[in-house]
Amino acid sequence: MIKIISFVFQKIWQKHRGLLCYLILCVLSSLGISVVAVWFPAFVVSRISTGKADAAQLAAAGLVAVCVYGLQQMASSGRGMRQLFLCRDFLYEIFLKRFDKACAYAESTEGQKAYGMARQTALWGSDFRIFLEGILDLCVCIGSFVLFGGAIFGLQPGLFFVLLLLSAAGYVVCHKNEKAYQRLLEEQAGENRRFFYFIGAAQNEKYGKDMRLYQLSEVVSGKIDGCLKSLVQLQKKYFSVLARSGMLEGAIACVRDIVVFLYLIQKCAAQEISAAEFVLYYGIAMQFSNFVTVFVHSYSQLQTGSKGIEKIRTYMQEGEAPAGQQKTECTQKVECARAAEEISFQDVSFGYNAGRLVIDGLNLNIRKGEKLALIGENGAGKTTLVKLLCGLYPVSSGKITIQGTEVSRGQADFIRDQVAVLFQDALVLPYTVAENVSLKPLEETDQNQVWAALEQAGLSERIKQEPNGILTQMTKAVSGDGISLSGGEAQKLLMARMLYHKSAQIWILDEPTAALDAIAESEVYEKFRELGKEKTCIYISHRLASTQFMDRIILLKDGKIQESGTHKELMAQNRMYARLYEIQSRYYREEEQQ
Structure with a gap:
């Protein structure tokens, strides 16, 4: 995991420091929102209960809260845009890296599979989004633990350890839920591969003749229907797991709330804390307890996203061609x-x-x-x-x-x-005839030499039939006007x-x-x-x-x-x-x- 984090942030530091700034801003603003969520209600209750409610002060406090929320939204938006730039750079580097691979590795099943998985990860970008969100949430969790855990420990060490114990129970439940979810995802991935293969085969025009000649439409549609049924069953399993874990998490949260509520009520009744402090400490306890759930989820996100990024890191490092010898000259x-x-x-x-x-x-x-x-x-x-x-x-x-x-x-x-x-x-290639002959950009191509080569090869008369001559686009992969x-x-x-x-x-x-x-x-x-x-x-x-x-x-x-x-x-x-x-x-x- 450390290697993957280092791999991603090294790239961010080299070319995307703006993204790093937005990531830091996201962590700070998320922590700010947690603090505001705890402090603002207590501040309002304090002002009202003491009869010092001032419209200007309340408005100022509300403005601070709105600004923190606005900052967090701005940071999230900027981060999302720069994540796309990061994925684009990785995609381009993967493409270039393919030319540096040993030919035997590039042609092997292993090499082609590694390239396909690395390219897909960078192209979709979802693994990077999940990975960075996991990093952000973990940083926010650590900050929340230090801030709110310290406040609870200062109020009552015993309460701190009770909440820690309940949080540990919540961690076990969440962890089991995540593991079950990951197993279902792996099963689902296999069914998805089969499903999209049959969909692709049904849509591929190359198979059209065979599909019609041998009446394969019913066979293929049956396969697709079978995949869909399997996917539905897997979804039912997931929702069943989710429901059970939700009930357990709810029960643990209920016990936690009752313990915190009764303790703070007892303190308030003994006039050891005010109503405003009751609201403040209750909010702190909820934030502290919530961090465990977020921690488990964010760590799971980190693991999920890292699997895709590891494919890129592995591809960038494996299958390197051995350093070639320098040009040599005959000395004798x-x-x-x-x-x-x-x-x-x-x-x-x-x-x-x-x-x-x-x-x-x-x-x-x-x-x-x-x-x-x-x-x-x-x-x-x-x-x-x-x-x-x-x-x-x-x-x-x-x-x-x-x-x-x-x-x-x-x-x-x-x-x-x-x-x-x-x-x-x-x-x-889907380029002009001239570029296909020269294998160079058009501006570097000697067009007279292209015509001479086509003449010698016996193809010039065919190309002359095209209105644009050697500037005619080839294949229909990119241009609808391309020739075959x-x-x-x-x-x-x-x-x-x-x-x-x-x-x-x-x-x-x-x-x-x-x-x-x-x-x-x-x-x-x-x-x-x-x-x-x-x-x-x-x-x-x-x-x-x-x-x-x-x-x-x-x-x-x-x-x-x-x-x-x-x-x-x-x-x-x-x-x-x-x-x-x-x-x-x-x-x-x-x-x-x-």
Whole structure:
């Protein structure tokens, strides 16, 4: 808990000191209201009972009370507004922090779940509101205990301990109630997840065809109805717990009031205290007793809110990428000349989980300008190998070099200049065509270079059909006027993106045509071969027909190189590659015959 409080208030101190001022003002004004609530009635009774009631004095006292209440409202309003600013800053920092995470962690189920929970906490902001309210109430409770507890102890120590004992009993009841409430909240959270999942599935247009074709509406609505019934039952349980605890709390409060009332009546009858003092001490006793209930509630709020904030704190600290090496330069001319001719994997191993290697002791040298095909079954390690080459994952052992420079996450600028990658999942952003090609702000984009890249990729005629040309918005996620491209057109857009970044001498194509038919795939690969004549190209594909013209084919299995050679050499060996090629060729021949 201390770490979470420190985490939040460190952020408040750094960027939101105005919020800190409002928090302090809220505590002081809340304490002021408690004091006014006790003092004002006693003051009025004192003036009336002594015959010294003065309209001006009473009006002044009332004005003080109104000012204190007004100050508290102003502080609450200012605090609420600045809490939103605090949540906004946390949301932005979570977004930026995602880019600092190790790629393996960011892609893992654990990393994605942690990001989603941290983002949701900052986006909704309710945990921050509950947490800060708990802090404020605790501070007010401590202040009330010191102020009012001291006053009661000064009047009668015995009464102080009796009230403390009754307050402890009230604490036990409240604490049990809060624990029961938290258990019900956890059960409710599970039902809510199921409920919103089915609601989302029913509303998702992607599932529309399946919903209608298989008449799933009744099934889904039945699931939703079941979730609603479970939620109603949980609400009934909660209200039952609330009713029982309310009765016990009421009984304890009744005993407390009777004890205080009888003691003060006895004092008043003995003329040891005046009527005004009776009212004053009775109010003090009520405030003192009330602090326990507020304390339990505020501590529960603190625990509830801290759970969400802990998700943010954990995400901000976990999954950090190891510090990358600084850019290095070749110091020996002979070594540099040799290294500039190749990409080198030297005894490279990597695993996502401890004990299981996806890449196992791999050694591979790729010559400058070579066209290399990586093939293998799903899970063989092809995409992982590409991500290691791009510095997205740190190697577990061994090293990878590009032109003599060792690849690491700290080499981001160097890798970006040397490597252009076209992954299977096309990243098309809701920006203009020009920004999608350059991946830079529009003012930093060379529009002539964009057109040239689109022309080379064979997409310029399609973009010219749009009234705004390369300034046309893409996708309908943000703009209703955005355009959507077909699968083949999207691959040409990504091809244009690679061409725009002319400095990249290494092209990597990671199954970019998996969603295309064989003819469209052949056209895309022909285009890449034409444009990448002077580049070092690495192709990953399950369709072996596109690999037979490569300079070399590498077949991976279980993270190791099983076969290596040209198409002709591997066919002559009549091993795994030859069998796979024959199976796929037979499939295409059967399709043509049909």
